[in-house]
Each structure stands twice: as structure tokens, then as C-alpha cells.
Amino acid sequence: MNKIDVVELLATSPTGQTVTVQGWVRSRRDSKAGLSFIALYDGTCFDTLQVIAGKTLDNYQSDVQRLSSGFAVQITGTLVASEGQGQSVEVQATQVTIVGEVDDPEQYPIAKKRHTFEYLRQVAHLRPRTNAFGAISRVRSTLASSIHRYFSERRFQWVNTPLITTSDCEGAGELFRVSTLDALNPPKNDAGKVDFDKDFFAREAYLTVSGQLNAESYALALSKVYTFGPTFRAENSNTSRHLAEFWMVEPEMAFADLDDNAALAEDFLTYLFKAVLEEREDDMAFFAQRIDKDALTRLQHVAESSFERMDYSEAIVLLEKSGKSFEYPVSWGLDLQSEHERWLAEEHVGRPIILQNYPKEIKAFYMRENDDGKTVAAMDVLAPGIGEIIGGSQREERLSVLDAKLAARGLTEELDWYRDLRRYGSAPHSGFGMGFERVLNYITGMENIRDAIPFPRVPRSAPF
Amino acid sequence: MNKIDVVELLATSPTGQTVTVQGWVRSRRDSKAGLSFIALYDGTCFDTLQVIAGKTLDNYQSDVQRLSSGFAVQITGTLVASEGQGQSVEVQATQVTIVGEVDDPEQYPIAKKRHTFEYLRQVAHLRPRTNAFGAISRVRSTLASSIHRYFSERRFQWVNTPLITTSDCEGAGELFRVSTLDALNPPKNDAGKVDFDKDFFAREAYLTVSGQLNAESYALALSKVYTFGPTFRAENSNTSRHLAEFWMVEPEMAFADLDDNAALAEDFLTYLFKAVLEEREDDMAFFAQRIDKDALTRLQHVAESSFERMDYSEAIVLLEKSGKSFEYPVSWGLDLQSEHERWLAEEHVGRPIILQNYPKEIKAFYMRENDDGKTVAAMDVLAPGIGEIIGGSQREERLSVLDAKLAARGLTEELDWYRDLRRYGSAPHSGFGMGFERVLNYITGMENIRDAIPFPRVPRSAPF
Numbered sequence: 038m039n040k041i042d043v044v045e046l047l048a049t050s051p052t053g054q055t056v057t058v059q060g061w062v063r064s065r066r067d068s069k070a071g072l073s074f075i076a077l078y079d080g081t082c083f084d085t086l087q088v089i090a091g092k093t094l095d096n097y098q099s100d101v102q103r104l105s106s107g108f109a110v111q112i113t114g115t116l117v118a119s120e121g122q123g124q125s126v127e128v129q130a131t132q133v134t135i136v137g138e139v140d141d142p143e144q145y146p147i148a149k150k151r152h153t154f155e156y157l158r159q160v161a162h163l164r165p166r167t168n169a170f171g172a173i174s175r176v177r178s179t180l181a182s183s184i185h186r187y188f189s190e191r192r193f194q195w196v197n198t199p200l201i202t203t204s205d206c207e208g209a210g211e212l213f214r215v216s217t218l219d220a221l222n223p224p225k226n227d228a229g230k231v232d233f234d235k236d237f238f239a240r241e242a243y244l245t246v247s248g249q250l251n252a253e254s255y256a257l258a259l260s261k262v263y264t265f266g267p268t269f270r271a272e273n274s275n276t277s278r279h280l281a282e283f284w285m286v287e288p289e290m291a292f293a294d295l296d297d298n299a300a301l302a303e304d305f306l307t308y309l310f311k312a313v314l315e316e317r318e319d320d321m322a323f324f325a326q327r328i329d330k331d332a333l334t335r336l337q338h339v340a341e342s343s344f345e346r347m348d349y350s351e352a353i354v355l356l357e358k359s360g361k362s363f364e365y366p367v368s369w370g371l372d373l374q375s376e377h378e379r380w381l382a383e384e385h386v387g388r389p390i391i392l393q394n395y396p397k398e399i400k401a402f403y404m405r406e407n408d409d410g411k412t413v414a415a416m417d418v419l420a421p422g423i424g425e426i427i428g429g430s431q432r433e434e435r436l437s438v439l440d441a442k443l444a445a446r447g448l449t450e451e452l453d454w455y456r457d458l459r460r461y462g463s464a465p466h467s468g469f470g471m472g473f474e475r476v477l478n479y480i481t482g483m484e485n486i487r488d489a490i491p492f493p494r495v496p497r498s499a500p501f
Numbered sequence: 502m503n504k505i506d507v508v509e510l511l512a513t514s515p516t517g518q519t520v521t522v523q524g525w526v527r528s529r530r531d532s533k534a535g536l537s538f539i540a541l542y543d544g545t546c547f548d549t550l551q552v553i554a555g556k557t558l559d560n561y562q563s564d565v566q567r568l569s570s571g572f573a574v575q576i577t578g579t580l581v582a583s584e585g586q587g588q589s590v591e592v593q594a595t596q597v598t599i600v601g602e603v604d605d606p607e608q609y610p611i612a613k614k615r616h617t618f619e620y621l622r623q624v625a626h627l628r629p630r631t632n633a634f635g636a637i638s639r640v641r642s643t644l645a646s647s648i649h650r651y652f653s654e655r656r657f658q659w660v661n662t663p664l665i666t667t668s669d670c671e672g673a674g675e676l677f678r679v680s681t682l683d684a685l686n687p688p689k690n691d692a693g694k695v696d697f698d699k700d701f702f703a704r705e706a707y708l709t710v711s712g713q714l715n716a717e718s719y720a721l722a723l724s725k726v727y728t729f730g731p732t733f734r735a736e737n738s739n740t741s742r743h744l745a746e747f748w749m750v751e752p753e754m755a756f757a758d759l760d761d762n763a764a765l766a767e768d769f770l771t772y773l774f775k776a777v778l779e780e781r782e783d784d785m786a787f788f789a790q791r792i793d794k795d796a797l798t799r800l801q802h803v804a805e806s807s808f809e810r811m812d813y814s815e816a817i818v819l820l821e822k823s824g825k826s827f828e829y830p831v832s833w834g835l836d837l838q839s840e841h842e843r844w845l846a847e848e849h850v851g852r853p854i855i856l857q858n859y860p861k862e863i864k865a866f867y868m869r870e871n872d873d874g875k876t877v878a879a880m881d882v883l884a885p886g887i888g889e890i891i892g893g894s895q896r897e898e899r900l901s902v903l904d905a906k907l908a909a910r911g912l913t914e915e916l917d918w919y920r921d922l923r924r925y926g927s928a929p930h931s932g933f934g935m936g937f938e939r940v941l942n943y944i945t946g947m948e949n950i951r952d953a954i955p956f957p958r959v960p961r962s963a964p965f
Contacts, residue, residue, distance in 0.1 A: 040756075042656060042724070050729070059756040063927050080723030081656050082518075086821070090685050109926040111756070136756070137927035145925055152595060162715075162918045163925070165722035178658035185649045192506060192545050199956040201746050203963045212666075213678045213701070215708065217735045220695045225682055228680075237735055237745065239678070239961040244679065250590070251965060252957060258629035259544030259638060260506070260524065267664050267731065271681045271701055276952035281701065282601065290577070292504075292523040354800045366920060434601070454626045454965055461609055461627070462525050462573040462749050463601035492715060494661040497703040499667045501715060501918055 043427050044082035052116050052126060058086060059136070061166065062108040065101075073101050075133075077112065083172055083319035087119060087127040088112050100135050106329050107145050107166070109137035120265050139460070162501055169328070172320035173488065176478055178314060180224075183312035184265060184286055187305060193288060195259040197310025198248030200267060206250075206448050211242040213271045213281075216232050244269035249468065250403070250455055253432060256289035256466050257458050264286040267471075279486040280474060282494040289468035293357040295405075295414040296433045298467035299391045302418050303344040304469075310340040313480055321480075335422055337482060342388035344418070349373075349395045352381055359385075372399045378417070378424035389420045402442040404430040405465075416469070423479045429469020436460060479500055508546035516580050516590060523600070525630065526572040529565075537565050540595075541576065544629075547636055547783035551583060551591040552576050555782075565711035570628070573608050574814060574933075575943050600884060618952050624957050625863040626965055630643035633792070636784035637952065640777060641941055643663060646749055647776035657725040657752060662712030664731060667704040670912050676707040677735045708733035713751055713932065714867070714919055715753050717896060720753035720930050721922050727752040729937075737960050741949040744938060753932035759878040759895045763855045767808040769935075770853070774804040777944055785944075793946025799886055800944060802851050805850035808882070813837075813859045816845055823849070836863045842881070853884045856892035865904040868894040869929075880933070887943045893933020900924055 041050065050056065067073050071092035071312075072109045076085035091103045105108065114130040118184065121127070139145050146160045147167055149278040157164040164170040201215050217237040218224065221429050226232040231243045248264040255262045257361045259438030268285040288301060314321060314336055324332040356367040356377055373392075382390050395415040396408060403415035414431035436459035443449045445458070475487035487493035503510035505514065505523045524529065524543030531537050535556035540549035542736060554565045554576075568574065578594040585591070603609050610624045610630055621628040628634040665679050681701040690696040697705045707802065712728040719726045725774065732749040754763065779802055788796040820841055829838040837856075839947060846854050859879040868877035878895035897903045900923035907913045907920070919929040951957035956965050 044656065057643075059928070061722075080658075081725075107926040109755075109928040137925075139925050146921070149784070162921060163722075166720050168519075172725065173658070174658055174719065180662070181651060181659050185646060189646045192508065194544075195645050196642070196955055197731070197748055199746060199958060199965070201733075201958050201963055201965070202965075204965075213679045213681060216684070217677060220678060220680070220682070220687055221689075226686075228603070228665040235831065237737070237960060240963070241684075241833075242963055254626040254965075255629050255638065255955065258525075258627075258633065261545075267661070269665075273701070282663060284661055291573075304951070347725040356700070384815060407632045426844055457610070457624075457626060459601075461601075461603045462571040464523070464573040465600070491660055494663055494665050494702070496701060499663070499665055499670075499702040499704070499706055501663070501666075501718075 042081040043079045043086045046086060047084055050116055054116055056116050056128060057113045062106060062110060063319055064106060065104045068496060075104060080171055087124050088130050089127060090130040090133050094133060095369055101133050105139060105292050106144040106148055107139040110134060110136060113138055114379050116301065154485060156467055158487055168323060172323050173481055176317050176320050176481055179313055179316050180309060180477060183309050187308050188263050193263045194259050195253045196252055196262045196264055197266060198251035198264050200245050201242050202245045203238060203242050204451060205243055206451055212273045213269055213291045215242045215244060233362045246270060252287055252289040253358060256291045256456055257464060260291045275496050280486055280490060280493055280495060284473035286471045289466060289470060291464050291466045293467040294465050295393060295416060295467060298373050298429050298469060299346060299416055304471055307340050310336050314340060324481045332482040339420060341390055345386045345388060345390040347390055352392055355385060370396050375424040378419040382419040383421040389418060392417050392419060403432050403448055407435045407436055426476060426479060431467040434459060434463045434465050506545040507543045507550045510550060510723055514580055516582050519581055520580050520592060520801045523575045524572060526568050528570060529568045538800055539568060547787055551588050552594050553591060554594040554597050558597060565597050569603060569606040570612055571603040572597060572599060575600055579781045582760060587622060589867055619947060622951055624687055632787060634788050637685040637694055637914055639780050640784050640945055643777055643780050643939060644773060647773050649769045649774050652727050657727045658723050660716055660719045661730060662715035662729055664709055665706050666709045667702060668915060669705050670915055675734050675736045675956060676735055679706045679708060699829045710734060716751055718902040718922055719853055720929060724755045727878050727900050738959050744954060744957055748937035750935045750937060751786060751932060753930060755928050755930045757931040759857060759880060759931060762895060763810060763880055764932060771804050774800050778804060803884060803940055809850045809852060809854040811854055811856055813856055819849060834860050839888040842883040846883040847885040853882060856881050866910055867896050869897045870902055890940060891933050891935045893908055897929040898923060898927045898929050
């Protein structure tokens with residue numbers, strides 16, 4: 038049995054041979070001449086394979102005529118050049134076998150017709166069978182492969198930083214607790230507090246909000262590393278931009294300053310976008326046609342642009358002079374809002390822009406303080422159509438400067454291990470974080486981040 | 502500045518050129534002739550680069566003579582053929598710059614000498630700087646890359662199944678709860694129970710023990726998928742084989758039976774082992790020399806062997822006839838212990854063996870029932886020197902058979918979405934799970950699984 042993936046069959050197979058394909062029926066239409074045209078989908082590419090089944094088949098009436106969207110079938114036949122529109126080859130079936138039926142096709146939750154994305158989230162276990170979510174799934178997988186390939190080719194080691202942590206130094210107030218204590222009657226200590234010494238890890242434990250600090254310890258041993266894994270925020274935000282569980286990519290390089298960091302971010306994004314354009318042409322055509330007409334051109338534009346570099350301070354001046362009336366105020370010392378970021382990238386420079394050297398008050402404690410005493414070596418990559426897509430910094434490698442910041446935050450003891458990295462063979466090092474689903478939405482033009490991950494976890498909802 | 506990775510420099514660089522390298526000092530020894538030999542390590546490969554710094558350097562006394570293990574340095578010099586043993590090239594330094602010092606080298610936690618692995622776990626943030634953990638980190642990253650590459654080349658889509666789940670159907674009693682409720686005074690409902698409706702997900706939520714059921718829903722849409730992500734067990738086992746947080750690989754294929762599954766497992770393992778042998782020759786030589794003398798030969802043997810197939814029932818007969826006195830009893834219907842698995846693989850067939858068709862009572866509800874009514878289409882891959890290394894099955898695709906099992910376990914309502922996969926276009930499908938750290942230990946010969954993951958999480962311990 039010459040069993041073959043639909044993608045391979047459509048792309049490279051010579052006609053005339055006998056092939057066997059397995060997949061699911063997308064649709065069936067019958068001609069008056071007693072032929073059925075079956076669109077067969079197996080998920081390996083966007084396109085379906087056209088199968089022609091005639092009434093000469095023994096089970097034409099009993100089986101073929103019952104086929105509707107969702108039936109699992111195995112089909113054997115001859116691959117021939119197609120005379121119809123929309124495909125170059127088709128299969129003339131000599132055998133059609135029903136593998137799995139759809140009971141009561143009228144009730145099939147994703148029976149062939151348009152569904153809202155909101156509805157499809159309620160059937161997240163079936164939605165990858167639809168055109169849109171098949172395409173998203175393949176683009177997601179291709180994007181992930183490209184990320185690993187990019188780093189692997191450049192000798193970055195993939196480091197799996199821990200998901201469970203007893204450190205709460207980064208995400209105060211937005212952490213999920215991880216516990217095996219009795220939820221109703223937790224053990225208590227003499228002070229009447231929960232006795233976390235009796236918990237699984239003998240301390241209060243949480244789900245991580247970032248692998249960066251751990252990744253730093255590996256960068257200062259292996260030179261170039263990256264993380265790519267799940268990250269968590271217990272933020273009670275029911276918006277189209279927030280997930281409680283999402284995936285993040287965080288490269289970290291030793292002996293690298295902010296310029297090296299910005300160069301990596303530009304090269305990385307360009308590589309990823311080119312890879313998706315090349316490898317998922319079929320799915321991207323769908324997004325441009327049905328989801329967002331700019332999906333392809335936006336991606337091509339970014340992939341071909343050089344990224345502008347600009348200081349935060351210069352951006353503030355430009356925004357103040359822009360004559361635009363923004364919703365949020367613009368002033369040195371305030372963080373930029375999406376409207377400001379998009380004006381800079383879209384209207385001012387018309388391509389991605391890497392904004393650097395932000396006021397230290399609005400950035401994290403681990404970012405390297407600049408000589409001006411006012412700014413830190415932070416950077417955000419702003420892309421047209423979305424705003425911030427990557428955020429990173431050079432890390433503070435000087436123990437005395439770091440110590441002052443840790444002391445001010447009461448983190449000195451908690452992060453003593455992190456101080457060791459500056460105590461023993463410290464080196465300039467830099468890295469950034471990229472939200473995987475956010476980039477996937479940017480690529481596909483999908484609007485809600487819940488549609489960029491297979492099973493979204495959001496406030497009051499974690500089904501399946 | 503021609504900045505270059507040590508691995509590239511050692512492998513391919515022509516001598517005579519001026520190079521700049523950055524990394525950390527492993528050791529320094531001085532000759533009587535006023536030369537210092539510095540072993541420089543940058544983590545890109547096992548080997549260090551030999552740097553020769555002479556007293557003609559301006560800072561020879563002030564800097565070079567102070568160098569000890571752990572100093573971060575930048576060195577520029579000429580690459581020349583080495584006349585010494587152990588390296589083909591070396592660098593004659595024209596400039597040595599200290600980037601980061603080691604304060605009080607006597608107190609450096611991993612100062613050059615042998616440390617026990619147990620001690621190194623206490624300095625998990627520094628241990629990747631050692632020979633052993635540098636090697637483990639690189640093998641881990643190479644193994645992970647190989648996994649992604651294997652599946653990508655065969656058109657398996659990487660699916661990120663959720664970590665947080667509200668389903669407790671697989672790991673009763675060994676689950677971590679995920680919550681944002683007040684731990685001390687959780688809200689209570691009228692019945693006096695914890696009111697999980699007020700929790701973040703409006704239900705009691707846990708960390709997943711497997712992505713399989715979710716992966717099945719994607720396999721029945723995209724044909725071939727795999728997961729590769731963190732998995733959790735709240736098992737209070739303080740052993741060298743248990744982690745509370747570990748990584749697992751789970752491929753899942755539609756239109757695939759147990760034979761296809763076994764073929765995939767064999768092909769997959771063989772591919773991975775060959776990739777590690779080819780790509781990490783330097784690190785594997787270290788493991789064979791210092792950790793486990795059989796590390797290389799074991800891996801080569803498995804990579805070159807065809808895997809035996811055998812039914813569980815036949816294995817029981819063989820074990821009963823073996824004449825060996827096992828610690829645990831052997832009898833049809835009992836699960837096999839490690840001693841039994843290892844006898845089969847090591848002594849009986851002398852190569853990996855795939856054991857199939859286990860008694861249904863000792864296997865999971867989702868495994869496909871065989872026609873004999875007594876066994877299920879389960880398989881375990883047993884490897885010499887470790888026992889089970891992969892476990893998988895053909896899944897029950899028949900709704901009526903699955904329903905009986907779900908009903909007996911009270912899971913019908915909870916897994917109604919999973920039943921949908923059998924209701925709509927069901928197809929035979931199969932998959933398996935492979936514990937990533939377990940395989941890494943098998944490859945490297947490391948004995949404790951806490952040394953196979955960067956920051957191990959175990960009972961009463963989740964530091965860093």
C-alpha cells in the first residue's frame with residue numbers, strides 16, 4: 038500500500054500511479070452523471086485533495102453517497118492530472134472505505150458552514166479541523182521549528198528553565214500558587230499562618246512568569262542559550278490580548294551588549310518571517326484572503342526592512358512634536374502606550390523600530406544602568422501594525438550596582454544565587470523575550486490571542 | 502574584531518589569523534620560562550582553548566598572573582598550530598583583558614577540583630560551568646533539537662497542549678493544585694467546601710500529568726502531531742528516578758495501529774541516538790571516560806540494533822522459564838518490574854525489545870481493547886541497561902467500547918469532549934510517551950535524574 042500524505046501527493050507525485058490516502062471528508066458534491074467529488078483533507082497542508090468516486094464502485098450508494106463533512110475515510114485510486122479548476126491532480130477512486138462515521142451529520146459541531154471564532158473556542162477540541170485553525174496550527178508549528186532551527190544553527194543551547202518556582206521577585210500579585218496542601222483546611226503554624234513547610238516544596242511555590250534569571254546563569258556558563266516554554270500570569274484580564282498560560286522565547290547571550298541584542302532581535306524576526314513566508318505559503322494565502330488582507334504584505338515588508346534604531350528620549354521629542362492628539366500623555370519618564378509605539382513604527386519611520394535606553398524608573402531591576410544615571414540599556418522592538426513585539430535589555434553585570442537595586446526592593450537574600458553570577462566571572466550579557474502567541478497573531482492577522490494557542494487558559498475558563 | 506566561538510576555532514579555523522575569543526578561565530599554569538598557559542572555556546564545546554600569554558604582555562603581572570578558574574576574559578592573539586599534546590591549535594595572546602573577576606578564588610563554590618554531584622545540586626546556578634554539566638547541557642540541547650528535527654522532517658506538527666487543566670482524570674492523588682485563592686482563608690460555599698467558583702479558572706485546577714488526550718484531538722485533525730513540554734507529578738518520592746517537574750515527548754498519529762506505533766518508536770530512538778553520537782562526540786567521550794564506561798558502546802549498540810517484538814504473554818512464559826530468582830513475582834496479569842524488563846532486554850534478547858499487548862487491568866482506560874477481551878494494544882520499549890524507556894498504545898477509537906470504560910470510572914461527563922473524537926470521524930490512532938530526562942540519563946550514564954534537568958524540582962526543594 039503506497040500510503041501518502043496529501044501535501045506530498047499534491048506537490049511531487051507523478052501521475053499514473055496507484056495511491057492510498059487517509060483523511061477526513063471536507064465536502065462532497067455529486068454530478069448528474071453519477072460522479073461524486075470528494076474534498077479530502079489530512080491536515081498536512083491547507084489544500085484538500087479532490088477524489089472522484091463513480092457509481093461503478095460497489096459501495097457507491099451504501100457508503101459514498103452518505104459521506105459528509107468529518108467522515109474519516111481511506112481511499113485508493115489512480116492519481117491523474119485534473120481537468121478541473123483549483124487543483125493540478127486528483128484521484129480517481131477504485132476503493133472508498135469509511136473508517137469513521139459522523140453520527141447525525143446535522144449535529145456535527147463544525148459541520149461545513151461559517152462559524153464565529155468565539156463559537157469555535159467552545160469546541161477547541163474540534164476546531165483544528167477547520168480551515169482557519171488547521172492553518173494556524175501549521176503556521177504555529179512552522180514558527181516554532183524556525184525558532185529552534187535559528188538558534189541551533191547559531192549554537193544557542195536550548196535550556197529548560199523551571200516552571201515551578203519559589204521566587205516571587207518578578208510577578209508580585211500575578212502569580213498562580215502551586216500546592217498540594219489541603220485547600221479547605223491547610224496546616225497552620227504557631228503564628229496562625231499557612232504552614233508552607235508542610236507543602237510539597239516546603240515553601241510557598243508559584244508558576245514562573247519568566248525564565249530569564251535562570252537563563253542568565255546558563256548564559257554565563259555556555260555563552261549562548263535560549264528558553265522556549267510556557268509562562269504564566271494570573272492577571273484577571275478578560276481581553277483579546279491576555280492569556281493566563283502562554284509560550285515565550287527568551288535568548289540570553291554572554292559577552293553581548295545592547296547593540297548585539299538589537300542585532301539579534303532584528304536578525305531573528307527577519308529569519309522567522311521569511312521562514313513562514315517560504316514554508317507556509319498555502320496557509321498565508323488563506324490568511325491574506327480571509328482573515329486580514331494585509332497579512333502577507335505586512336510580513337514581507339518587515340522581512341525586507343532594516344530596523345530603525347532610536348533612543349527613547351528622541352522618540353519622546355518626536356511624539357511631542359508630532360501634532361497628533363494621543364489618548365495617553367507623552368512625557369519623558371512615562372511609559373509608551375501602544376498608540377505611541379504604532380505611530381513611531383507606522384507613521385514616522387514606516388518600518389520596525391528598536392527603541393532603546395528607557396528611563397530606569399519604568400523598567401525592571403535587572404537592566405543595566407547607563408552612565409547618564411537616568412536610563413537603562415533596555416530595548417523594545419516596535420513593529421508596524423502591533424507595537425511592541427520584543428522586549429529586552431542588557432543586564433546589570435556590576436555587583437555593586439545590582440546590589441543597590443536588590444536592597445531597595447528587599448530581594449538581596451532571595452536572589453543571592455543571582456548575585457553569585459556577578460561575583461564569579463561576571464560578563465556583560467543581554468537578552469530579550471518574545472511572546473510566541475503575540476507574534477503568531479501578528480503573522481496571521483488573527484485578532485484574539487485565544488485563537489493562537491490550542492487550548493487557551495483565561496479567567497474563569499480552562500476546559501478540555 | 503574577529504570574535505569567534507571556541508568550537509568553530511578548534512574545528513575549522515585556519516592558523517595565522519588574528520582572533521578574539523571570550524569566555525572563562527578553566528585553569529592557568531605557569532612555566533619557568535615566564536609563560537602562562539590558560540585553558541579557556543566558552544561552553545560551545547567540551548574542549549578548552551589553550552592560550553599562551555607571555556611576560557611581554559603589559560599586564561602580565563597585574564592581570565594574567567591573577568587569573569584563576571572562573572575569571573571572565575577576552576583574549577586577542579594569533580591562532581597557531583600547537584606543539585603541545587591535547588590540542589591541534591592554540592592562541593598566542595597579544596592582549597588579555599579581564600572582563601569579570603572572581604573575588605576570593607578560594608571561596609569560588611566550584612573552584613577547580615572534584616565535587617560530588619550532590620554538592621553541585623546545591624549550586625545548580627553554577628554547575629553548568631563544570632565539565633560534567635556543560636556536557637549534559639549540550640547533550641540535552643542536541644537531543645531536544647534532534648527530536649524537533651525528526652518530527653519536522655516527517656511532517657509531525659508540534660502542538661503545545663495546556664499545562665493547566667481542570668481535568669483530574671489521569672493522575673488522581675498526584676496532582677499539584679493551581680490556585681489564586683487566599684491560602685489561609687479560602688472562600689467557602691454553602692456546603693462548607695472551598696468555593697472554587699471564586700478561583701481563577703472558576704474550577705479546581707491542576708498541573709497536567711500528560712498532554713496525550715489533548716494531542717489526540719489534534720492528531721484527529723492534522724494526522725501527525727507531537728507534544729514536547731513540561732509535565733508534573735506531585736508524587737512524594739525522594740528517589741534518583743523521580744522529578745516533580747520533567748519534560749515529556751508524546752507523538753500521536755491518526756490512521757496508525759500498534760505496529761505503526763512500534764515502528765515509529767524504534768525509528769525515533771535510533772535516530773536520536775545516532776544524532777547524539779554524531780553531533781556530541783566530544784561530550785560523549787567524556788561520559789564514557791569519566792561517568793560510565795559503557796555510555797558509548799551502549800548507545801552505539803542500541804542505534805545499530807533492530808528492536809525485538811514480543812507479546813507480554815510470551816514474555817511471562819519466558820520469565821517463568823528463565824530459572825532466575827526475581828525479587829518480584831512473575832505471573833500473567835501482574836505488571837513487569839524493572840528487573841524483569843532488564844532480564845528480557847539484556848539477558849534474553851541482548852537488544853531493545855518492544856513488549857506488546859498487556860493485560861487490560863494494568864493499563865490505562867484509553868488503550869484499545871484487543872479481540873481476546875483480556876489484553877489491550879499497549880506497548881513498552883525496553884532497553885538494555887534501563888528497562889522501560891517508552892510507553893505507548895493504540896487508542897480505543899470505538900465509542901461504545903470507550904464509553905463502557907469511561908462509565909466504569911465515572912469519567913463520562915468529564916471527558917465528553919474526548920468522546921466527540923470518536924463520535925465524529927473516528928480513526929485508529931496511536932502514540933507514545935518518552936520521558937526526556939530518563940532518556941538523557943540513559944545516554945549519558947548519569948545516575949540521578951536530578952542531574953538531567955537544569956533546576957530539579959523534588960519534594961521539599963525548588964530553589965533558584
